[in-house]
Amino acid sequence: MKPLLDVDSLAVTLPGPTGPLPILHDVSFSVGEGELVGIAGESGCGKSLTAQTLLGLLPAGAKVTGSARFDGTELLGLDARRWQKVRGAGIAMVFQDPTAALHPMLTVGRQLTEHMRVHLGMDRRAADRRAVELLDQVRIPDPERAVRAYPHQFSGGMRQRAAIAIALAARPRLLIADEPTTALDVTVQAGILALLDRLRAETGLAVAFITHDLGVLSALTTRGYVFYAGRVVETGPTGALLTAPRHPYTAALLGARPHGTQAVGTLRPIPGGPPAPGQAPPGCPFQPRCGYAEPSCGTAPPPLSSAGPDRSVACVVRPHLEVAA
Amino acid sequence: MNEPIGSGSLLEISDVEVEYKARGRGPVRAVAGVSLEVAPGQIVGLVGESGCGKSSLARVAVGLAAPSAGTIRFAGQPVTPLRWRRRPGPEVGLQMVFQNPYASLNPRRTIGAQLLDGVPDTVTGAARRGRVLDLLDRVGMPAEAAQRYPHQFSGGQRQRLAIARALAPEPRMIIADEPVTALDASSQAQVVNLLVGLVRDLDMGMLFISHDLSLVHEIADVTAVMYLGRIVETAPTRQLWSTPRHPYSQALIDAVPQISAHPQLPRTLAGEVPDPAHAPAGCRFRPRCPHAFGPCGEQPPTLDLGGRSAACWLNDPTVAPAAVPAA
Numbered sequence: 001m002k003p004l005l006d007v008d009s010l011a012v013t014l015p016g017p018t019g020p021l022p023i024l025h026d027v028s029f030s031v032g033e034g035e036l037v038g039i040a041g042e043s044g045c046g047k048s049l050t051a052q053t054l055l056g057l058l059p060a061g062a063k064v065t066g067s068a069r070f071d072g073t074e075l076l077g078l079d080a081r082r083w084q085k086v087r088g089a090g091i092a093m094v095f096q097d098p099t100a101a102l103h104p105m106l107t108v109g110r111q112l113t114e115h116m117r118v119h120l121g122m123d124r125r126a127a128d129r130r131a132v133e134l135l136d137q138v139r140i141p142d143p144e145r146a147v148r149a150y151p152h153q154f155s156g157g158m159r160q161r162a163a164i165a166i167a168l169a170a171r172p173r174l175l176i177a178d179e180p181t182t183a184l185d186v187t188v189q190a191g192i193l194a195l196l197d198r199l200r201a202e203t204g205l206a207v208a209f210i211t212h213d214l215g216v217l218s219a220l221t222t223r224g225y226v227f228y229a230g231r232v233v234e235t236g237p238t239g240a241l242l243t244a245p246r247h248p249y250t251a252a253l254l255g256a257r258p259h260g261t262q263a264v265g266t267l268r269p270i271p272g273g274p275p276a277p278g279q280a281p282p283g284c285p286f287q288p289r290c291g292y293a294e295p296s297c298g299t300a301p302p303p304l305s306s307a308g309p310d311r312s313v314a315c316v317v318r319p320h321l322e323v324a325a
Numbered sequence: 326m327n328e329p330i331g332s333g334s335l336l337e338i339s340d341v342e343v344e345y346k347a348r349g350r351g352p353v354r355a356v357a358g359v360s361l362e363v364a365p366g367q368i369v370g371l372v373g374e375s376g377c378g379k380s381s382l383a384r385v386a387v388g389l390a391a392p393s394a395g396t397i398r399f400a401g402q403p404v405t406p407l408r409w410r411r412r413p414g415p416e417v418g419l420q421m422v423f424q425n426p427y428a429s430l431n432p433r434r435t436i437g438a439q440l441l442d443g444v445p446d447t448v449t450g451a452a453r454r455g456r457v458l459d460l461l462d463r464v465g466m467p468a469e470a471a472q473r474y475p476h477q478f479s480g481g482q483r484q485r486l487a488i489a490r491a492l493a494p495e496p497r498m499i500i501a502d503e504p505v506t507a508l509d510a511s512s513q514a515q516v517v518n519l520l521v522g523l524v525r526d527l528d529m530g531m532l533f534i535s536h537d538l539s540l541v542h543e544i545a546d547v548t549a550v551m552y553l554g555r556i557v558e559t560a561p562t563r564q565l566w567s568t569p570r571h572p573y574s575q576a577l578i579d580a581v582p583q584i585s586a587h588p589q590l591p592r593t594l595a596g597e598v599p600d601p602a603h604a605p606a607g608c609r610f611r612p613r614c615p616h617a618f619g620p621c622g623e624q625p626p627t628l629d630l631g632g633r634s635a636a637c638w639l640n641d642p643t644v645a646p647a648a649v650p651a652a
Contacts, residue, residue: 253511
């Protein structure tokens with residue numbers, strides 16, 4: 001079966017003050033129909049830029065190579081009119097900050113029906129009816145009243161659920177969610193995760209969930225990709241990826257996270273910081289921070305290669321140590 | 326430096342209330358009677374959802390605003406609200422670290438100049454400059470940082486510099502309001518380890534406020550759970566996690582997503598946090614509580630449960646049904 005979204009060897013270069021800055025290098029990933037896929041990494045690793053590429057929202061002057069096929073159609077190089085068709089009805093997006101994503105001076109109902117009228121050609125009455133249904137679907141209390149409300153009248157969690165309802169308005173097949181729960185309380189986050197899982201089960205919605213929280217990645221997604229400095233460094237079924245990481249960076253991210261089960265004071269920070277775009281070392285980008293680095297790591301970035309069933313890892317040292325041990 | 330400390334605690338918050346008045350709306354009681362103590366060398370974690378009054382409590386505790394009722398004592402002396410005046414001598418020992426290091430450092434002055442502001446007047450001459458370098462060293466920053474401006478640092482580095490500024494006047498107590506929320510996972514760990522190290526090395530007290538329960542679990546000796554202006558449970562951190570005695574604490578713990586080979590979605594809590602201007606009568610958690618029963622129409626007292634306390638009728642054997650839920 002062909003995946004719904006198939007990204008192959010995607011590379012993006014942005015114009016910088018002193019010349020072109022390579023941001024994404026050779027990124028490949030896929031999302032199947034009705035699949036929940038996670039993308040994890042620290043800020044600046046290229047997660048959000050990947051999302052922008054898939055929605056045709058890159059800034060002027062960006063250079064893109066590789067391929068991104070959505071439902072068989074090549075996205076890269078589409079003209080503005082055909083992008084318009086993909087956005088909303090094909091691929092929709094939810095952002096981290098719902099306050100910035102919602103128009104403060106339009107009612108929530110108006111923001112919901114706009115998409116339906118443009119993409120689905122619905123008349124006003126049918127769109128109004130569906131707006132109420134959508135708000136009900138994302139569990140906003142009293143949806144008949146809520147369609148007439150303005151975003152500031154909602155709490156943070158309700159705003160993000162409204163933003164999800166708006167993203168779903170034109171019946172997209174793929175939802176890209178970029179850190180949608182990072183600014184929310186755990187209780188509200190739990191509700192959003194349950195909502196996405198329910199939409200997947202009920203409507204076959206595929207979700208690419210971008211997050212830096214590995215707990216969220218584990219709870220929600222079935223397959224995950226770990227990004228570092230614009231590359232995919234490890235991928236696999238989420239359960240295996242996070243309980244038996246092969247890449248030193250995945251392992252280090254897990255170590256830096258509160259465990260919730262261990263003795264007090266066990267956070268292990270990763271030394272240093274990720275490289276700025278264009279300043280990655282010649283070899284493996286993680287090498288300067290890596291506890292397993294060997295001289296050979298400094299020559300060329302290691303390719304992503306197979307490491308067991310459905311798993312790949314871009315490291316030449318650690319996976320072999322594990323096997324030997 | 327050696328004032329007598331009443332009852333061994335450094336910071337004593339007693340029955341504090343904070344009320345805001347807004348036009349066209351009744352008074353909003355953001356903090357509705359909170360008592361909390363922090364001892365030297367102790368980290369007290371304060372957790373709760375946004376809007377529960379954590380930050381209002383922090384501002385009052387550090388003297389940035391006046392409580393509408395109740396008292397705050399630092400090292401036995403009452404903390405007085407600051408307004409536009411210099412912090413009086415003894416209270417300089419009470420310092421705060423804010424959430425946003427982009428806003429808490431002055432963008433137009435060098436780091437060195439800002440740190441010098443905080444160095445006590447008793448340190449004079451060349452020693453002042455030496456003190457600045459000590460502070461930078463303590464937070465793991467190079468001496469050159471003194472000549473630079475805040476925009477030349479990353480978020481995690483800035484937060485470490487903000488901590489250095491808070492440490493400059495040699496505080497005995499730090500109130501940290503969501504100090505790592507704006508940071509990435511790896512810089513979060515660096516800043517948290519730094520704060521914990523400082524408390525242990527310098528025998529300071531710390532009130533660590535966060536909505537991230539797993540982080541508080543990792544570092545706090547005692548955890549207090551706040552809901553809609555009240556503390557519903559206080560307990561040694563590990564006990565709180567292993568056997569929560571308030572259904573809200575249980576709900577918060579259940580909502581934290583866990584990593585496992587056989588993942589499952591975190592459990593959800595029904596409903597929304599009510600508007601504090603229209604707080605429910607009786608137990609404020611009642612409308613969302615899966616265990617609500619008859620007595621919950623009345624505000625539950627905070628019951629002493631031996632080294633810990635909780636405000637839930639389920640812990641009162643005289644009214645609770647036989648089935649004990651939480652735990």
